[in-house]
Amino acid sequence: MKKFNFIYVGVLLMLLASCAMRKSSSNTTSALMGKKWQLVELDGKVVPEKVNGKMPFLTLDEENGRYSASGGCNGIGGEYTLQKNNGVSFSRGMSTMMACADMSIENGLRTLFDEADTYTVKENTMSLSKGQHGAALAKFVLVVDQSDKLTGTWELDYILDAEVGFDELYANKKPTITFDVAEKKVNGNSSCNNFSGTVKIDGNAISFGPMMSTKMACPGNGEQVFFKNIERVTSFDAQDSTLTMIMDDIVVMRWQKK
Structure with a gap:
């Protein structure tokens, strides 16, 4: 009987720990999802407020697991996956193929989504980097609806x-x-x-x-x-x-x- 009690208690503790982990993850990702983030820094360089007359941005759709972005020219999109310890991975989907005067930010974003594997959110700033201790590859600020x-x-x-x-x-x-x-x-x-x-x-x-x-x-x-x-x-x-x-x-x- 004692053996079964120990097993029951162990399973219960595992379930509680799992719930706590899910809750913590949800709290972390809630600051990330369903919001529009303006790209302000890429590869250590300041990004203009507008490129080709458009604001460079990133959004993450929690329900469909998809991201959409722009470097000021074409729409960029695909699927993303969040992992433990603030891990993230992006896969490319279809995008438009328009040529614009300045393609540098768009090309940099495409490289970013291939390389970035970690995200951090602090107040109204989100950073994407490669590795837990790597320097930020890109920084975004929250677009506040006024x-x-x-x-x-x-x-x-x-x-x-x-x-x-x-x-x-x-x-x-x-x-x-x-x-x-x-x-x-x-x-x-x-x-x-x-x-x-x-x-x-x-x-x-x-x-x-x-x-x-x-x-x-x-x-x-x-x-x-x-x-x-x-x-x-x-x-x-x-x-x-x-x-x-x-x-x-x-x-x-x-x-x-x-």
Whole structure:
């Protein structure tokens, strides 16, 4: 009887240990899955925010065990497998074959997926490396969705490239913009004419589609300056009641929540 008790206890301990291992693994991988990661460093070199006008990224689909990525040109994808001790392996699948001006990051990503076998996640940074103690082959940062912060109406209080002071440029009326994030649309007033159009938001990347506007004649060049700058915008940062629109690393427009 004692022998059977020992066997029962041993099996129970093994099951509990197995559950604990699965739970720990789940906690580790939950920080990795179902999120979009922006490539910021490859082979020790900084990767631009956009390559060929697109953000280089990696996503991991937990349900289907597949990954998708881009180096700023073609879509790259395939299957991946997570292993114990933060191990990972990637297998290539089908991808598009478009030629782009800059293929260096894409080619580097293809090599990365052949070589990387270990991942680490620390706060909002993920690294892929070869070996537990090897130097990082690539680093990614989490793309945080800020689109909900855009909802509502904003009033402009700064714009780039104004030949005269802001208050003189918009002496009679300041431009406004209203975001309908769910419908991916915007509308507002350029300080003279009303406008409307589409907006594309991906993390903190943003771009505006062609704007339609009324055709009233406007004094000064405030409207021209407004539309010129909103076409430049590539990203945004929303903090409390202030919305900053950016081109690369240059602030082109700043808004206050109404």
